Amino acid sequence: MATRTDAPTRREQILKEAARLFAERGFHGVGVDEIGAAVGISGPGLYRHFAGKDAMLAELLVGISGQLLTGGKRRVAESDGGDPETLLDSLIEGHIDFALDDRPLITLHDRELDRLRDSDRKLVRQLQRQYVELWVEILREVYPGLAEPAARSAVHSVFGLLNSTPHLGRPGSLPGRGATAELLHRMARGAFAAAAA
16 A cells, blocks of 8 residues: 555565465465565575564554554545545545555455464554544544444445455456446445445
8 A cells, every 4th residue: 555656675575475475375375485585585584574474464464454544544634624525535545545456465364364463463453443433434424414333334344345356356357457446436435325325
């Protein structure tokens, strides 16, 4: 979900390849030597950047949860109390960018979250709750008649919809990034409208 245009650091390269490999073969199906080979360094060379695979997994899952929350807060701040409809669209667009660009992290979260240490897993859940509540607040501004529990359920449902991208087939089998993003956006707005009906 990064918006940087400069070259990724070695650490970022390692995390990207670790996410891809963990998503493809599972956390226990990948060794540090394979991750190292994917970025052109020896397996033991990874230990200059990370204490081990557990540290990589924690940084990936805590990191993406933090990025989503930070991105959501930034969009709220940039809206400066503007039109809630526009802000909701912006939040949806940001989450779609994540869902299309970071598909391995969605798979990794679904499969490997329980492998994190308790403290890291609790931090992921805390960040996710804050992210959900940010959406709930905006959604209720757009649909004032929507009760808070229903709004929260709607947000979780839309996240499930948007986070289904790893199950849509291989990247080349989708109708194109732009068309897929538009479809997901329409479906998310449709789901919210249905919840408020």
